[in-house]
Amino acid sequence: MSRTEIKDYGEFGLIHHLTKNIELHNASSVLGVGDDAAVIDHFGKQTVVTTDLLIEGVHFDLSYTPLKHLGYKSVIVNLSDIYAMNATPTQITMSVGLSSRFSVEAIEEFYEGVYIACEEHGVDLIGGDTSASQKGFIISVTALGEITADKLVQRSTARKGDLICVSGDLGGAYIGLLFLEREKKIFLESPQVQPDLENESYVIGRLLKPGARKDIIEFLGDKDIMPTSMMDISDGLSSELLHICEKSGVGCVVYEEKLPIAEDSRKAAYKFEIDPTACALSGGEDYELLFTIRQEDYEKITLNEQISVIGYITEAEQGTKFQTKGGNTHNITAQGWNAFKK
Amino acid sequence: MSRTEIKDYGEFGLIHHLTKNIELHNASSVLGVGDDAAVIDHFGKQTVVTTDLLIEGVHFDLSYTPLKHLGYKSVIVNLSDIYAMNATPTQITMSVGLSSRFSVEAIEEFYEGVYIACEEHGVDLIGGDTSASQKGFIISVTALGEITADKLVQRSTARKGDLICVSGDLGGAYIGLLFLEREKKIFLESPQVQPDLENESYVIGRLLKPGARKDIIEFLGDKDIMPTSMMDISDGLSSELLHICEKSGVGCVVYEEKLPIAEDSRKAAYKFEIDPTACALSGGEDYELLFTIRQEDYEKITLNEQISVIGYITEAEQGTKFQTKGGNTHNITAQGWNAFKK
Numbered sequence: 001m002s003r004t005e006i007k008d009y010g011e012f013g014l015i016h017h018l019t020k021n022i023e024l025h026n027a028s029s030v031l032g033v034g035d036d037a038a039v040i041d042h043f044g045k046q047t048v049v050t051t052d053l054l055i056e057g058v059h060f061d062l063s064y065t066p067l068k069h070l071g072y073k074s075v076i077v078n079l080s081d082i083y084a085m086n087a088t089p090t091q092i093t094m095s096v097g098l099s100s101r102f103s104v105e106a107i108e109e110f111y112e113g114v115y116i117a118c119e120e121h122g123v124d125l126i127g128g129d130t131s132a133s134q135k136g137f138i139i140s141v142t143a144l145g146e147i148t149a150d151k152l153v154q155r156s157t158a159r160k161g162d163l164i165c166v167s168g169d170l171g172g173a174y175i176g177l178l179f180l181e182r183e184k185k186i187f188l189e190s191p192q193v194q195p196d197l198e199n200e201s202y203v204i205g206r207l208l209k210p211g212a213r214k215d216i217i218e219f220l221g222d223k224d225i226m227p228t229s230m231m232d233i234s235d236g237l238s239s240e241l242l243h244i245c246e247k248s249g250v251g252c253v254v255y256e257e258k259l260p261i262a263e264d265s266r267k268a269a270y271k272f273e274i275d276p277t278a279c280a281l282s283g284g285e286d287y288e289l290l291f292t293i294r295q296e297d298y299e300k301i302t303l304n305e306q307i308s309v310i311g312y313i314t315e316a317e318q319g320t321k322f323q324t325k326g327g328n329t330h331n332i333t334a335q336g337w338n339a340f341k342k
Numbered sequence: 343m344s345r346t347e348i349k350d351y352g353e354f355g356l357i358h359h360l361t362k363n364i365e366l367h368n369a370s371s372v373l374g375v376g377d378d379a380a381v382i383d384h385f386g387k388q389t390v391v392t393t394d395l396l397i398e399g400v401h402f403d404l405s406y407t408p409l410k411h412l413g414y415k416s417v418i419v420n421l422s423d424i425y426a427m428n429a430t431p432t433q434i435t436m437s438v439g440l441s442s443r444f445s446v447e448a449i450e451e452f453y454e455g456v457y458i459a460c461e462e463h464g465v466d467l468i469g470g471d472t473s474a475s476q477k478g479f480i481i482s483v484t485a486l487g488e489i490t491a492d493k494l495v496q497r498s499t500a501r502k503g504d505l506i507c508v509s510g511d512l513g514g515a516y517i518g519l520l521f522l523e524r525e526k527k528i529f530l531e532s533p534q535v536q537p538d539l540e541n542e543s544y545v546i547g548r549l550l551k552p553g554a555r556k557d558i559i560e561f562l563g564d565k566d567i568m569p570t571s572m573m574d575i576s577d578g579l580s581s582e583l584l585h586i587c588e589k590s591g592v593g594c595v596v597y598e599e600k601l602p603i604a605e606d607s608r609k610a611a612y613k614f615e616i617d618p619t620a621c622a623l624s625g626g627e628d629y630e631l632l633f634t635i636r637q638e639d640y641e642k643i644t645l646n647e648q649i650s651v652i653g654y655i656t657e658a659e660q661g662t663k664f665q666t667k668g669g670n671t672h673n674i675t676a677q678g679w680n681a682f683k684k
Contacts, residue, residue, distance in 0.1 A: 040388065040389040040390075040391065049433075049484070050469060051435040051470055053439055053473060053482045055439045055473065055475050055476065056476070058474045058476060091391075093393040095394070097397050097400070127391060128393060132397070134397065134400060134477060134478060135476060135477045136476060138395065140393065
């Protein structure tokens with residue numbers, strides 16, 4: 001594989017090289033890359049904006065994350081935040097900081113993943129930049145979306161009696177991380193040993209190539225179901241549940257037997273001798289949606305196998321409770337991911 | 343001064359701590375920090391969005407940049423991009439990555455500067471995050487602004503015969519940088535020597551506390567002057583002039599004797615035995631506005647002492663020319679700042 005040094009392009013050359021094939025798809029993208037700022041037109045709609053700063057060695061490990069997957073995921077985690085408002089993502093900006101260890105080919109691979117995510121979700125890349133970094137790979141993404149004001153769903157509006165739902169299945173990404181970290185450790189100690197990940201493609205895929213649940217938002221729209229609150233699960237179910245309950249001034253009861261855990265995740269967890277339920281509650285990075293609905297929408301929700309009802313909202317005084325299969329009740333505590341305490 | 347470790351707050355604690363006193367000022371800021379994404383309402387206006395990733399050791403040097411100034415400048419450089427579209431900035435998001443070398447007090451100082459810039463320009467901080475970094479201070483800012491579609495000014499629309507204007511004065515920030523770099527070098531070699539910057543407050547202020555030219559945009563609006571093209575000067579006048587000429591498919595003539603250079607900058611340049619004109623042409627980070635106007639607007643422009651006419655737009659075939667005080671003509675070349683080639 002050939003290697004082109006980033007300095008051969010220079011600042012303007014590289015971003016031009018990386019963005020020269022962009023076609024704008026949304027009618028609202030008036031002006032994209034190439035001027036001081038990007039412009040988005042509106043027709044009485046609200047703009048939704050979210051941003052993420054991802055830093056090598058803190059948020060991702062390039063020793064087991066292919067750059068194309070990293071580009072894809074960097075976009076997806078932001079789109080997931082847009083969907084979690086019940087909005088439709090429309091544009092992103094992407095800036096990267098790069099040490100000289102990266103070649104142009106490496107960055108192209110990263111952008112390949114970026115563009116695949118944009119394509120899948122009908123999103124335009126409208127701005128951003130590349131610059132040098134002293135150390136490692138730094139990614140800054142801002143995503144914009146639109147929504148009509150009466151469809152906006154916040155975290156703070158869950159009400160007593162509402163049903164608690166999650167999309168997809170939980171815990172897989174965390175178990176995938178455990179496998180990759182283990183194989184990395186083995187490789188560093190004994191580089192001749194081949195990685196043993198063959199049967200773990202499901203959980204590894206959950207970590208390296210998460211989806212953003214566009215399908216769920218479309219389903220809710222089609223069925224005329226307006227969630228009473230919603231957020232995406234990036235730090236773990238427990239942590240996000242506590243956010244919704246705290247912001248909404250309510251409590252909850254969640255049932256262990258209702259937690260959606262994929263069979264592949266369950267088997268993989270047992271290989272590590274850890275509890276799949278703990279992974280579902282506290283593992284991060286699943287990027288599924290957590291939302292509450294009115295009880296009268298229950299019948300409609302059952303039409304979608306990708307949605308599980310895991311409990312219900314109570315009064316704040318009743319606390320945030322988790323009921324195990326054995327019938328014991330525990331308080332839910334945040335064991336989510338925390339970059340500073342790691 | 344007391345020192346609180348960032349890990350004592352944790353991820354959610356710190357951003358809450360840093361943003362808890364925010365009041366939203368713009369009617370369009372429907373929802374700010376605290377949910378998955380921020381929401382901006384519109385009334386038939388266009389949204390303008392720009393983003394910047396600033397990395398310690400590449401874009402700034404904390405050995406001579408006070409954190410409060412850094413916070414201020416991080417916002418200003420983005421607002422400058424919004425003004426350069428002839429738009430009004432309305433919201434920003436701010437994410438920072440921090441190594442454990444920074445205390446909470448240090449970050450508070452940084453945010454003090456952020457809030458001063460927001461206050462001065464009537465801008466709401468509506469999102470962002472803090473996270474750990476492996477090394478140094480990393481800043482990611484996205485700014486949003488609004489404009490009615492018919493007022494938008496791009497880089498690509500200068501026409502033959504238009505007058506070329508710049509705001510304020512040029513070259514000062516670069517000369518300020520030379521002084522600070524010199525004093526840093528002296529300090530590293532002989533820490534007992536006191537820094538000798540007393541008479542250089544003008545150029546140092548130009549570097550550490552640049553303005554974003556809200557006043558110029560307001561003046562142009564008040565006087566009903568619609569620039570035919572515009573951008574801000576972040577990489578140096580030569581580099582930006584070439585951008586406008588290339589994007590617009592035109593040439594230009596600029597006169598040395600017309601370049602606005604502050605007396606303090608001129609004196610400071612001579613102390614370094616460098617040409618003040620070279621600083622004005624190639625020094626970056628002045629964050630002044632470069633724009634073109636129709637000849638019939640000339641009389642109106644003369645009412646504002648903060649605006650200098652420095653030349654005019656020609657046909658592309660005539661090239662991009664610089665005429666010295668001595669009457670010689672040179673081709674303008676980009677000597678602007680380039681992070682990768684440094």
